[in-house]
Amino acid sequence: MTTNRVVRNTLALFTGQTGAQLLALAFMAYLTKTLPENDVGSLSFAFTFVVLLNVLSEFGMWTLIVRDVARNLTLAADYFWNSLVLKTLLAVLAALLGWLVLALFYPAHDLRVLCWIAMAWLLFNAWYFSAAALFRAFQEHHLDGVLSFSGKLVYVLGGLVVLITVRDLRWVAAAFTLAMGAQCLVAIVLVVRRHPALRFTCSLSRQYFLLCHAFLFFAINAFTTLHLKFALMVIGKFCTRAEIAYFNIASMLVLVPIVLANAFVQSMYPVLSECHAQGDAEFWPKVKLGMRWLAALAFPVIFFMSIDGGRMITGVFKREYVAGLVPLQILLWGLGLEFFNPFSGHVLYVLNRQKTVIVITAASVVTNIIANLILVPRYGIIGASCAMVISLSVMFWGYALALRRWLPLTHLFGRILPPLLVAGALAPLAWWLRAHVPFVVNGALYCLLCAAAYFGLGLLRWQDLHMFAAGRGARPVAPDADDITAVNE
Numbered sequence: 267m268t269t270n271r272v273v274r275n276t277l278a279l280f281t282g283q284t285g286a287q288l289l290a291l292a293f294m295a296y297l298t299k300t301l302p303e304n305d306v307g308s309l310s311f312a313f314t315f316v317v318l319l320n321v322l323s324e325f326g327m328w329t330l331i332v333r334d335v336a337r338n339l340t341l342a343a344d345y346f347w348n349s350l351v352l353k354t355l356l357a358v359l360a361a362l363l364g365w366l367v368l369a370l371f372y373p374a375h376d377l378r379v380l381c382w383i384a385m386a387w388l389l390f391n392a393w394y395f396s397a398a399a400l401f402r403a404f405q406e407h408h409l410d411g412v413l414s415f416s417g418k419l420v421y422v423l424g425g426l427v428v429l430i431t432v433r434d435l436r437w438v439a440a441a442f443t444l445a446m447g448a449q450c451l452v453a454i455v456l457v458v459r460r461h462p463a464l465r466f467t468c469s470l471s472r473q474y475f476l477l478c479h480a481f482l483f484f485a486i487n488a489f490t491t492l493h494l495k496f497a498l499m500v501i502g503k504f505c506t507r508a509e510i511a512y513f514n515i516a517s518m519l520v521l522v523p524i525v526l527a528n529a530f531v532q533s534m535y536p537v538l539s540e541c542h543a544q545g546d547a548e549f550w551p552k553v554k555l556g557m558r559w560l561a562a563l564a565f566p567v568i569f570f571m572s573i574d575g576g577r578m579i580t581g582v583f584k585r586e587y588v589a590g591l592v593p594l595q596i597l598l599w600g601l602g603l604e605f606f607n608p609f610s611g612h613v614l615y616v617l618n619r620q621k622t623v624i625v626i627t628a629a630s631v632v633t634n635i636i637a638n639l640i641l642v643p644r645y646g647i648i649g650a651s652c653a654m655v656i657s658l659s660v661m662f663w664g665y666a667l668a669l670r671r672w673l674p675l676t677h678l679f680g681r682i683l684p685p686l687l688v689a690g691a692l693a694p695l696a697w698w699l700r701a702h703v704p705f706v707v708n709g710a711l712y713c714l715l716c717a718a719a720y721f722g723l724g725l726l727r728w729q730d731l732h733m734f735a736a737g738r739g740a741r742p743v744a745p746d747a748d749d750i751t752a753v754n755e
Contacts, residue, residue, distance in 0.1 A: 286418035287522050291582070293422045294518060298511070298583040300429055307507030309435055310514035312380035313442065314498045316387050319364045321491045323357040323392040326483025327476060329615065331399035336539050342403065343464040346396055346457065348472045353392035361385045371503065376435075383439040390446040397453035400461070409456060417449030482620035486611070489627035493634045493657055497650040500638045505646050513647040515587050516594035519578065520601050523567040527560060527605045531612055538616045550672060553613055555730055557606065557681040562726055564605035565689035566716040568598050570709050573696045577705040596651035603658040606682070610665035619668070626664035633657040688719050 297306050327349045335342050364385055368378045394413075401410045424441030428434065458464055498517075501510050541549045571578065575594045579587050614623050634657035641649025666678055696712040703711070720726040 285415040289415070289418045289422050291518055291522065293425055294515070295582045296426070296429070298515070298587060300433075301435075303508035303511045303586065304506070305435055307510035307514070308377055308380055309438060310510050311377060311498065311502045311507070312384050312439060314495050314514075315364065315368075315381050316384045318491055318495050318499070319360040319385070320388055320391055321484070321488045322360040322363065323353055323388045324395050324484075324487070325353070325356055325392075325477070326480040326485070326487045327353070328395045328399045329483040329487075330476065330480045331396065332402045333539055333615065335400065335403035337543055339403070342400055342461065343467055344469070344472055345476070346400055346464060347467050348469060348476055349396045350393055351468055352473050352476060353396065354389065357389035357392055360388050377502075380435060380439050383436055384442055387443040387446050390443070390450040394446065394450040394453050397450070397457045400457050400464075401453075404461070406460070409453075413449055413453055413456075416452075417445050420448055421445035482624060486620065486623050486627050489624070489631040493627065493631045493661075494654075496631075496634060497638050497642070497654060500642045501647060501650055504643050509589075509647050512587060512590035513593055513650060515579065515583055516590040516597055516647075516651070519571070519575070519594055520597045523564070523571075524601060524604055527563060528608065530556070530560065530563070531609045538613065542616045553673065554677060554681055556609055557678065558685070559726065559730075560605045560609060561682045561685040562717075562720050564602050565686045566692075566713045568602050569689050569693040570696050570712050571595075572598050573693065574700050574705045574708055577700065581705060590647070593647045593651040596648065597654060600651075600655040600658040603655075603662040607658065607661050607665060610662075610669060614665070614668060622668050626661055626668060629664060630657045630661035633660045684723075684725050685720060688723065688725065689716050692716055692719065 294306075297309070327345075331345045331349065335345055364381065368381055372378065398410045398413075401407060421441055424445060425438050428437040428441055498510060498513065501513055538549065538552065541552065572595050575598070576588060576591050579591055579594070611623050611627075614620070634653055637653030637656050638650055641653050643649075645652070666675060669678070692712065692715055695715065696708055699708045699711060717726075721728075
């Protein structure tokens with residue numbers, strides 16, 4: 267029997283993570299309707315601040331654990347327990363760094379209090395990532411999806427109770443932290459119970475090994491997170507808290523479709539790692555096919571949300587939040603690049619070219635920081651959106667040039683451009699339908715029509731999914747000559 271692990275795992279992760287993202291979006295919609303814009307902006311800033319600090323507490327070990335344990339399952343106990351010990355120390359260090367940054371740059375006392383309450387989330391989230399890494403390595407993606415959804419559900423329910431009873435932002439931040447604590451505890455219990463061989467071990471030499479070998483991943487994650495979150499920090503310094511809320515709403519709407527791309531990429535990563543380690547000639551055909559499917563997922567969403575984004579904002583949030591429409595429309599075209607950038611980066615991970623990823627992400631981050639510092643003080647949240655698209659473009663072209671030895675630009679754009687052209691050709695239909703049907707119906711009809719066109723024109727084929735099968739039982743597919751040459755190189 268053919269076991270199509272990528273499709274199964276992508277669906278499991280997408281279901282759980284999309285459900286979690288939709289819960290967060292629904293809760294944010296409730297917040298916008300019950301709290302002033304300034305309060306929503308304060309919460310958005312606090313949560314973004316601790317997410318930035320999480321880069322240090324997690325230290326890139328998630329990627330290292332997934333890659334190495336997927337290749338050798340006997341490393342699971344050693345990596346898991348030693349990473350928990352390390353992350354405890356790193357979380358304390360991250361909290362101290364956060365305290366210093368708040369003291370130096372953000373004098374508002376209420377903002378500091380929210381950030382301090384949310385900082386306990388750092389430790390729980392870092393521990394959870396170690397458990398989630400084992401779920402991925404053992405091909406138990408459904409557990410990660412279920413826990414992601416359940417943790418968000420607990421947070422949303424707790425937040426709703428707080429808003430209905432006391433309406434205190436500090437208790438909302440506490441619910442955010444406690445929900446992650448519960449999610450982390452359940453994940454660790456599941457890992458230990460499902461894999462009894464994972465007996466506790468603590469080794470200074472292994473911890474040193476993890477620090478050294480995860481450092482490149484840490485640097486990459488630090489650059490990537492700064493790239494995505496730095497704008498909100500600058501907006502918090504130079505703009506009003508209401509503008510933080512408007513920009514955060516636009517960013518949240520953009521993140522909903524990215525969840526699907528991330529689920530696909532994260533499911534492909536262990537499969538590509540195994541495929542490349544075995545010298546499988548299907549490695550590069552799978553990469554090319556992944557690019558085609560990502561393009562087919564990305565462009566219908568981009569066109570639709572650009573056309574009907576105004577009704578999405580006013581329908582889900584308060585009318586005042588339509589101030590985030592232009593930033594949303596600008597960010598959406600960065601979304602197209604963000605569909606491909608993580609996938610390209612993970613391909614380079616598999617090729618053990620982490621230093622190349624660091625150089626590319628560093629260049630993108632520097633571009634992002636400079637662009638934000640120049641554009642945000644002058645143009646506010648619109649400038650922040652433009653800065654994001656500029657820096658994502660730098661990242662996209664960096665990855666494209668880094669992979670051109672194995673994936674020439676003609677092959678890359680041959681996979682990406684046809685879905686773009688089809689989605690663009692059908693976009694007038696979404697423009698016309700927005701005057702006649704609700705935006706939910708409009709989006710569903712447009713995306714279904716795009717999917718039908720992709721399959722009808724042969725851009726996608728159901729049998730392509732067999733290319734994503736990995737392990738024994740996968741249906742063999744004859745590689746192209748240039749794919750064989752790329753594997754041999």
